[in-house]
Amino acid sequence: MTMAKEKTRLLRGGLQKVRTGIEGLDEITNGGLPKGRPTLVCGGAGSGKTLFGVEFLVRGATQYNEPGVFLSFEESAEELTKNVASLGFDLNRLTASKRLLVDYVHIERSEIEETGEYDLEGLFIRLGNAIDSIGAKRVVLDTIESLFAGLPNPSVLRAELRRLFGWLKKKGMTAIITGERGDNPLTRHGLEEYVSDCVILLDHRVVNQISTRRLRVVKYRGSIHGTNEFPFLIDERGLAVMPITSLGLKHTVTSQRISTGIPRLDSMLGGKGYFCGSSILVSGTAGTGKTSVAAHFVDAACRRGERSVFFAFEESPSQVIRNMRSIGIDLQQWMGKGLLHFHAERPTVYGLEAHLASMEKSINTFKPKVVIVDPVTNFSSVANEADVKAMLIRLLDQLKSNQTTTLFTTLTASGGSLELTEVGMSSIADTWLLLRDIEIGGERNRGLYILKSRGMAHSNQIREFLLTNKGVDLIDVYVGPSGVLTGSARISQESQERDIESIHQQEIERRKLNVETKRKALEAQIASLNAQFQAEEQELKKLTEQEKMRQNGVSKLREKIAGMRKEDENSGRRNR
C-alpha cells in the first residue's frame, strides 16, 4: 500500500505535465505533454500535424487559460483561420482577446542571397516578442523544417535550431514542433536529434481503400505512456484519439432481466430473457432470421418504453421496417414516438474508428437502453478481424458500463464451422444464440438453439424457428428414431404418429368394450349364483324352523304324556 503510494507520488513528482485538451491523448500520455519542454509531432502530408498544433493552442487558451503562439511557416494566418474554422475553432476571436497569436513566417528562397555569416536572432526576437505580448505559455512551430528549404546553409540552421529549442526550454514554453515524416529517420531533417523529450508520430494509412489515422507516442522521456498505435479521428470537434484499452473490465452488473420479445425464447432462457446490460450474439448463416430476432428485441424494448438504437450496416431503415412489417412487427410507430433511432451506414463509408466515433455519438446523444448492431461482420470489409474485435470490445465496454443491452448479429459463412464466428467474438458475448439451417427432405428450415448464456439456466434444446406473420415462433422439433425432423417432415411425421395413435386408441376402445361385456356377463353370473345361494339359504332356514317346531311339538307331547303317566319329578328331571 505504502509502496503503491510512493510510486504514485514519484510518478507525479517526476515530470510536470500540461494537459493538451485533445480527447484521449492525455489518457495515453498519463496527463499530457511535458511541461516547459518541446514535443516533436511528426507525420506525413495530411496526417493532421497542423491541426494537432492548433488544437493544442486552442484548448490551452480556452480550457486551461494558457495563451499560445502559433508560428506558421507554411500557411498564412488567414488560410489557417479558414482551414480550422470547419472544426469549430474560431481563431479570430481568440486572437482578438489576446489568447492566441498567429505569426506567419514567410521565406522565399529566390529572394534570399547569403553573403556571409548570419544567425537566426531575428526569429528569436520575433518569437520572443510574440510570447511576451500575450504572455504565452504554449508555442507551436509548424513546421520549422520549411527553413531548410528557405535558408541556404543547413549547418548554421542546425546550430540555430538547437539553440532555439534550448531557448524555448529556458523560457518555460511547452512547445510543439511539427516535422515532416522522413524515410528512415522520423523526420526528413532529423529534428528528433534536437527534440528528445517527447516524440509523437502521426500516421495516415490506407488499407483496403479505407484510410485510418493513427497516433503513436514513440518516446516520452521520464514518463510512462501507452506504446500502442492508437487510431484517431478528425471530426467537427477536432482531434480525438481513441485509446481502445482505456476502458476496462470494471462495469457492474445487475441480475435484472429483460424480455427477448419472443415468449418461447424467454422461457428457454430460464423464463425471464436476457440479462439487462449484457451482450447478446446472434449468429447464423444467410437468411436464418437474425434481423428478425433483433427486431423482436427492439420491439419489446420500445413496448416497455425504453429507447433503442438500431445500427444497420446492411439495409436501409425503410427496408428493415418494411421487412419487419411482413412478420408483424411495426417499428415505424416507435420511430414516430421517438423511442427508436436508426443509424444506417455502409461500412465502407469510412474507417472503423470513424464508425466507432459516430456510433458513440449516436449512443451518447440518444442514450438508449437497447442497442442493435446488424451485422458486425460487415466491418471485416473495412478492417481486419483483430481491429473489428477491438472496436467491438470498446463499444461493448462503453455500453456495458451504461447498463445498455447490446445485441449484435454476425453472419457465418455457410460451409464453415457454425460455431466459429467470423470475428471471433464469441468470447465477448454473454449470450449466444445460434440460428442454423436444417436441411431435411428437400427443404430448408430454421433452427435455433442457445449455445451459451452466462449466469443463467438455459434450455439445451433445439427449437424450430418459424417466421409467421405474427412474428417469430419457436416450436419443438421432432426428435425421434429417425433423427431431428423439421418443417413438413415434422408435420408428416406428426400426422403419421397421430394415425398410429388413433389406431391404438381404437384398439383400447375395443378392449374396453370387451372387458365391459365380460364384466357384465360375470356380474350376471354372480347375480344368478347369488340368487341360487339365497334360495338355498331360504330353504335351509325353513328347514331349521320346521325342525324347531317339530322339537317343540315333541317336548310338549312328552310333557303331556308324562302328565298323563304321573311320573315323579325326579324321573322327569333325570330324563332331561
Next chain:
Amino acid sequence: MKRKAAGGSGKNAKPKKDIWELRLYVAGQTPKSLAAFANLKKICEEHLKGKYHIEVIDLLKNPQLAQGDQILAIPTLVRNLPQPIKKIIGDLSNTLRVLVGLDVRPKM
C-alpha cells in the same frame, strides 16, 4: 541604434528613379552587425555613390518590425527600392554575392 547614412550628395538630391533604398536589420551591436554595416557602406560608396539610402534597424529596440518585414536571419539587408524587394542575409563579407544579390552591376 538607428543610423542613417546617405552617400555623397544623396541628402539633398531629389528622389530619382534609380535611388536605392536599403534597410539593414541587426540585433544589437554584435561583431556581425558591425561588420555588415561597414561592408555595406563600403560597397555602396564604391558602386552606388550618390544614389543610395541606408536605414539601420535594431530589432532589439523594435522587435515588432521583425514580423512586418519577415526577418529571420540577422543581419539581413533588404532592398526596398528598386523593385522587386531583395533580401540578403549574412555579414555582407562576400562582396561579389552582395552585388549579385542587390542586382548591381559592378563598376569596371
